[in-house]
Amino acid sequence: MADTVENAAATPDQAQPWAELGLKEDEYTRIREILGRRPSSSELAMYSVMWSEHCSYKSSKVHLRRFGELSQDTPAGKLLAGIGENAGVVDIGQGYAVTFKIESHNHPSYVEPHQGAATGVGGIVRDILAMGARPVGVMDALRFGPLEEPDTHRVLPGVVSGVGGYGNCLGLPNIGGEVVFDRSYLGNPLVNALCVGVLRHEDLHLAKATGAGNQVILYGAATGGDGIGGASILASETFDDDKPSKRPAVQVGDPFMEKLLIECTLELFAAGVVTGIQDFGAAGISCATSELAAAGDGGMRVELDRVPLRDSSLAPEEILMSESQERMMAVVEPGDVARFLEICARWDVQATVVGEVTEDDRLVIEWHGETIVDVDPRTVAHEGPVYERPYARPAWQDTVQADGVEGLARPATGDELAATLLALVGSPNLCDKSWITNQYDRYVRGNSVLAQPEDAGMLRIDEETGLGVALSTDCNSRFALLDPYVGAQLALAEAYRNVAVTGAQPVAVSDCLNFGSPEDPAVMWQFTQAIAGLVDGCQVLGTPVTGGNVSFYNQTGSTPILPTPVVGVMGVIEDVRRRVPVGFAGAGDVVVLLGDTRDELAGSVWAAVAHDHLGGRPPVVDLEHERRLAAVLGEAGRRGLLTSAHDLADGGLAQALVESSLRRGHGVTVELPADADPFVQLFSESSGRVLVSLPAAGADALTTLCAEHGVPLHPLGRVTGAEDATVAVAGQFSLPLEQIRTTWSATLPAVLAADPIAVVAGA
Template identity: 70%
Template structure:
């Protein structure tokens, strides 16, 4: 018998499978208290997915609220939409705005790598579309277990194929991201997806259902049994060590349907007939109906039996929980309903009116004429439990920080060439072309910078050349050593990477990936990372526009490295004034900006050579980061015209920057490091101090640049000159190492293809 509201009121003692749906006993009791009765099976399905960790942020929102304390004004624009919307929107001038957001699809990508990653891309693209914007580019920060692990060879190719396959079919360039390997991600790969979109101010749309009598239209793909409880419940629990066993909970994507949906939606916006809109992501119809109603006038009536199905056997509870992809929900005035349907038909996108906005303040859902849901939508969408999870500094943290890498054995000068080769061949520093070559980076014709540049850059105004740059970064080892500092270092690196391209950083989106919130150690890491990120954003003047939290990234009780991925968006007035990440000609002066200190803890050197993690991460100097960014922006402008290339220094230190900048265009370099790190060649090459960049200038511009750097208070060390077929390092005239570019390239490019073979 159908479990209707009247039935639920008449048999209050019926046992219900709330625990199987991820609800705790006290949460179930709270639902009954809200309703004044037990929930129907359909209401139970809705509450279970909407009150899941993934959808309700019940363990994290007490810490996330501090991001709202950051002033919303930015250096070169202002927030048009922020936290709480589908994505943040930033005014970038001349009537233009950009919207961007980063989210996770971690657990589904372990269970079914291709579809998990593909639907992660599809979901973030629809978030951007729902703001009224045309999606213009994507990025993909990825984390995997050890490169030589058997499961990495299963997960990595599938994830990369899913990201590339979906994005390429949509015609969206993939302009950046990361690929990081660490054994802690075995069983818990991190698949974070970012999308950026462009819109005019007047095109901004919000997710709300207002206007009594307005129609609720569902359009896009049909609803199937895939993804039931997928992102919502699957991402709200830990995995056991027994391997992937939850394939039915992973969504299945159709990028060609999504492409039609994008173009159809943009035409609907252009026609001016969309009063409110929401994409279908985690929690499916449960999310779209409750969030639209809660954000509007508070009332909606839906006839669920009108939902187009791929599987006619689905029960109403399954329809409400299904996370089938490529679906949207719009609120439309009755006079515009026919025109809405006409545009959908033009694009071969199925559309059905399934409901009406009401003034009752209730979300009522019927199934074949019988009421199966009658709730206050706010209790579903916004009144989920809030947990102040216990947290405390781990007992092992002091011991970890006391075990610094400074005491590890160091190589002699004679061993530095072999060390350089060993480092560039290590998985995290090796060439990632095996991954990025599977992505289309230049489709649509507006890509200005992409992999392996420090940041991606897209032209958004073809008339005046305005563009935006984006970078994502995080070093999980740093975050484990000190999560407060680690989050700030992630922000600082992304901020610096945007600046090296010549853009001015404006705003932040974050994807906070951590272990189980039920572990006090993990919750302390999370709380510290949030606190660190907030304070750094305040100092740098960049607001958090939104983001995502992914918890329960643990397998068999072992959490991942805390990984607060930070995305920074920057504005460049004219993309023609961008700065390349590598030199392309001989005879240019090579300059090191910033100060190098003895900072080796958490470094790639300690990790690769010694398998060591301990000590304190590099010092954060946000004032120095701001000065460096200002210098890079001024020095890259064509009217100043002095910086010919700029590359940030981060993982692998100066050594890695020299290698990457030389190999990009196969132009060598000769440098003297006697004035870096007190003249210690090893520290000069492999320390990972922050607020540093490697730049080149023409000999004739050297004096002008030095004066510019002095004005900004940025230390400069003249290292040498570009040219030749080798990377040559000396110290005070004494040879340190000479490495041929062909040898370096062969070593750098071999690692990942060999592992994947």
Template identity: 40%
Template sequence: MSLSDADHDLVVEELGREPTQAEAALFENLWSEHCAYRSSRPLLGAFDSEGDQVVVGPGDDAAVVELPDSDGTYITMGIESHNHPSYVDPFDGAATGVGGIVRDTLSMGAYPIALADSLYFGDFDREHSRYLLEGVVEGISHYGNCIGVPTVTGSAAFHEDYEGNPLVNVSCIGLVDEERMITAVAQQPGNKLVLVGNSTGRDGLGGASFASEDLAEDAETEDRPAVQVGDPYTEKLLIEANEQLIDEGLIESARDLGAAGLGGASSELVAKGGLGAEIELTEVHEREPNMNAMEYLLAESQERMCYEVAPENVDRVREIADRFDLGASVIGEVTDTGDYVCTFEGETVVDCDAEFLGEGAPFNDLPFEEPTQPERDLPDGVALDDAFESVVASPNTASKRWVYRQYDHEVQVRTATPPGDDAAVLAVREAGAAAGQAGDDGETGVGLAYTAGADPNWTDTAPYEGARAVALENATNLAAKGTTPLAAVDCLNGGNPEKPDVYGAFKGIVDGLADMCSTLDIPVVGGNVSLYNDSVAGPIPPTPTLAAVGTKDGYEAPPMSLSGEGELLLVGARALEGDAEPRLGGSEYLTQFGGTDRFPTLLDTPDAFIETLADVANEDATLATHDLCHGGLAVGLAEMVHEDGGASVEIDAPNKGSVAELLFGEQPGRVVIETADARAVREAFDGVAPVYDLGSADESGALDLTVNGQSLAYNADEIAGLRSTITNELE
């Protein structure tokens, strides 16, 4: 680890001397791209983060949002990436990603109630991609299942450009209220800093700087020491201890120990309050002998929290930590000097301005190239049955059941709509003592929908337009379950920003996501940026993972599966009921058969579409709803068919595009609705979005599909077989 020459000169100018070894390492990590957002922060002002529902916005460990009509119940929202560690060590890299985002939730005083994971790997047919997938899913499931927090939604995508650098993005929701909420802002000089949790070792040293550089060819061996090792059983104890500490009002502020370890957490805590700290590193409870000052400061050992505690409450904090078999060390205190001072064995090893340490890194003014969309060059001679079977069976559009069945989504007994649907729906109970235990708290009557994901094919084809589509698709997932979007957090993943084409694509996804979220009136209340996702195989596609929530009265939501009793309507398809030219850009169809095209044009009034869809989904006559996106109409219909619910569909629109365009185009902002009152649906969407009559649902358990005179017929078993690609390969 070493500071760049320019950063070194800034530090020397500020300190008036050469930095110590510990100071240089601390600045190198806290001024890294991973911690300081040096290349991305100039772009992030594009996001709207305010709203009446927003209690705490960007900048803290997690955002806090008030639920409507819930008597002051708040949720926390956070998201983070653990991309580089998951390449080097898939199990521990992914597991500690879960642990870190859960501790971000704890540091706001909240109890974690749900997780979402969005995963991106190289081509599924490559052995290394499957190795990473299996290890990452095992790590997430092991950690989440052990700590008793359900993983209820997410996504998994495969693209050749993730081969040398997979992405693991994990989001968490927690419950809290105004009385219990705390923040990462130090409150008062004289309060003690108490380290609670696991003992400190040498694992994860330099993790922040490791995450801020391209992956080397030998990363799997050379960078292994930078990957943390998790202990979910200790994390579970920490969750319950944190709950007890909050119940008794013993915590003034808190920060979890993640990137840059103790040095990062403690310096940021006091800097946010405009205060300082004096820390004695030899007081840290450790598990390895002969550690030096830099190791104490920067080790990223897991399951640790830094609490600000009033002096009179320290003994009680120790008692609670001991009760839960956790270590507790009084490592220093908050001061009014504004200086961050650390001593080790009688020597001052760090003495600098806390705010300069945390906020002094200069931003990067990087050149960029505006991305362009590809020309239209479509494949010829693809038979309809070959196209249907290839697209439906693609790992990108096939069932992800193999993934989510490894997660315990029923723990805490909140999950009303489980994984596998457009969005999960959770029953919200009031925050308070033992908030994670079913039955201990009163019902709020609020249903909370949760969705997360992105599509690299879209943003690789058209970064700006694809990112707008990602936001609209996630909002459609929420509205299809009858919920009104409330707020979102994002994880913005890109390659090496020093390459103008890569930075231009990254800028495109930031602007596109921000623009659509603003149009939909969804505040982006927090997030994470992960750059330098680059390797000898090249940069990843620009990937804007969005995790969003919506709310409704009650917990019931229309299912994705057909009831077999209603009419089928396609809502939002511009190419069928308008003058928009059909497009196949970003589609799985082109991934399978080659060719290029521009990205589809989205609805003119997506905000009105989302609002109307949420209303229609809550009508008694609505029997099933399903968002259409990945794989287009063909995959959407295949996902709705099951043994007792089939469909007879006919599209006769030869002047509105080819069969391939009509069936496999991936324009987001579309939904299939099965309804007992088609007239009412048409009236609701009049002037909002086009409505096209697809046919009817039935109890045949089969899909009979005719498009411009070409017909297909598959029964539910045949479709299930096609959609079992991942399961068949890995089980």
């Protein structure tokens, strides 16, 4: 028998498992104060998942408000929807809008790698769909423990198959992302998934229940026992994989059902039969009902026993907490219900009227005629606890910053520089990632014009005009440990620059902020510093934060991950035919470095690979310079001056030369400044630099353009032919490109001991 509201009022002293559900004692007391009685077991279930860290942002809310300081305008147009909606929506011109967002699915992906990653992709795709958009592409930012660790071998293949399998089945190209290895992620990998969608302005939909008498329809997959308390609970406490209770909490995905759900939902939008919509993510029905009602102009009554079930033994509390995938909830006018159900039936999508919008301000849920929930939905969805967690700069921060790279042995001869280059290009974080990316379909739908391993992914939006968007995700967590404020700005600057090198204009940001326990003052200090860095950085760059995700409790025991504020930047390009790729395009092209190189090697890949060292201060970031550099790259792209452009980041100039050569098989010969240290010139990771190539006839035009914008320009050398190609540094070394390619491409297959069939031949 269900625990009814009436029974809850009559049995105030009945013990309840609030602690087991992740609530603190004062939170449980607050729930009793709100209701004026003890909660029913179903109400307790709802509050526990909706007040979890993952759903309520209770430790981050006070700091995330700072993003509201940012302008709602973008260089391309207006922000049509922002923070607080399922995803941000940006006007990109010609009547089009783009919605994009990045979110985490970290702990579920450790417990069950394939399903955890797959359902992470499915969840972010439904966020985009719920805005009225057609999803058109995905990206993923992944972090794992050391490549040689056995547990990495367990987690990585499953995560990759989950990301690739789900996205491939949906027919969504995976156009970019990152894969990073570091010991701090052993036992706590990060799986951050981004989705981008396209809509016309008039197709925008919001998550709110309005209009008394309008019907509430649940459609999509049936509700099962998988994912009960899944992401909402898993992501809201310090991870301990020894707890057996965590094992069944991972959702199970069905991408073919999601594909039907996407097409069905888009037809429902086109038919004009939807007045409000919400996807089912973390917290399931608890989230969809409370958020729709809280954002509307009335209340909602739901008959929970109408919910289609895969498991008839589920108790009402379990139905409310289940995070079963591929489900949506819509608000529909009575006169449109028949048409709604007809469209769902045509797509073989199950749809059930489970309730209606009411005139009052209550969320009432019934079970076989008895009331089991009677709450103010705002107290569930929006008025949960808000913590101002203590934070303090840790004492060890000074020690870390004082431990610079000055005393580390550096290569001094040409042979040593060549050996260093080979060691770095074969290292896990700089090596060829095609073992992973070949499992993703990057070109399905035919609108991918740039994809991995380019600096940014690019999608054509309008076939007639060539209007397109470019996206990149970035974060160097080693820099973020050295200085979380600067590290967050460096992540922003790199993602911004990666979009700019393609010729697109960066316009908006979505972030996924991955940190350790918010109950640790040192972690909260890192978090607040990263927020401040992003807010200040976005103000300079003119890129509003449109939405995102906070993921706390990313630690195993007392050991947190490196602070990892992943930043996604979206840019607009007027004509994708003017895009600029990474690879050197033709022999004889001149090679030029834009931006200055300084002796900045703290936190670098060289320090990690050569000395297993992490200390010092990160590179200086100059965001005004980044704006000027982006302006140069955009204008050079529009004028067709450049044949290639590649951001300098991990591995510095040496890695950029290698990757630009490997992309199309051309060699390169460069001459470094005579008065400069060749090691610093090759391996420094100074920010704000781009390697470009162009026909010699355009060199003067580029020089003039850079002078007009105050961007330093340094001629380096020339692209050489593909036959017997080498990467040569005058007076230092010359390495055959095939030797470099062999070293670069061998690392992942050798360690992972598998050769998955490439999804796209030759990609």
